[in-house]
Amino acid sequence: MFYSKNLKKFKKINHCFFSKKNGFSRGFYKSLNCGRGSKDRKENINKNLIFVSKKIGITKNKLILMHQTHSNKVVEIKKNNYKKKINADAIITKMKGVALGVITADCVPVILYDVKNEIVGCVHAGWKGAYLDIIKNTINKIKKMNSNNLIYACVGPCIGQKSYEVDFNFFQKFLNISKKNKKYFAHKKNNKKLFDLRKFVTDKLLDYKVRVDQINRDTFTQKNYFFSYRRSIKLNEKDYGRCISVICML
Secondary structure, X not given: OEOOXXXXXXXXXXXXXXXXXXXXXXXXXXXXXXXXXXXXOHHHHHHHHHHHHHHHOOOHHHEEEOEOOOOOOEEEEOOOOOOOOOEOOEEEEOOOOOEEEEEEOOOEEEEEEEOOOOEEEEEEEOHHHHHOOHHHHHHHHHHHHOOOOOEEEEEOOEOOHHHOEEOHHHHHHHXXXXXXXXXXXXXXXXXOXXXXXXXXXHHHHHHOOOEEEEOOOEOOOOOOOOOOHHHHHHOOOOOOOOEEEEEEEO
16 A cells, blocks of 8 residues: 555545555456456455445445546536446545545556645546546646645556557657657657656646655556556456555545
8 A cells, every 4th residue: 555645644635545465356356456347256346445445434335436438537526426427537526525536557546635625536547548638627627616726646656667668659649749748758669669657647737736746656567566457468368457546535
């Protein structure tokens, strides 16, 4: 379990970036697989989510997860929708006693806290969501609720640049938005590039004057701690587990 140094200071919230340890799943889902979209046994996922809820200090029915679609859609969780299926890649709330969770296996989990307005949020930022401005949309949605903000964010464990090989078309896609995006790519032989997704997401947050810290760990290389979609493909596994990152306003 990993914690943000910045967010740890605030007594009104609980948060955690959970590793893949301390759960009930078996095989390549071992052991804290929280991915309801995986082919793991439902009862194991359920036990894992109960474990996570207890650690955060809530009951499982108050743990809100998204149906993540690699989009730029942000949803505010309120009393009238928190029990519904939520298609989004970021959720924010002012509700107390509910926890917001994001599921990842290489993509970037971001958790946020607007100290002045007591708003918490979490973001699933894969390359598609990041490319489509999920960060901008999330911050704008928080600012719409109240423009006088002091937002802290932690960028969680995700795939590191050295592990994230992409092709020239991918590189070109980001250059088409802005030539400045070149700085997020390192050159690799055979027309391949290495993409720094963590820095790309972090800089988007910094553009909005968000105070950011990091859990700077590579999900691809640290196989004892994290699930990784890319690693499972490389190992020719049929499926993969997902880690969870959670924030809750007490």
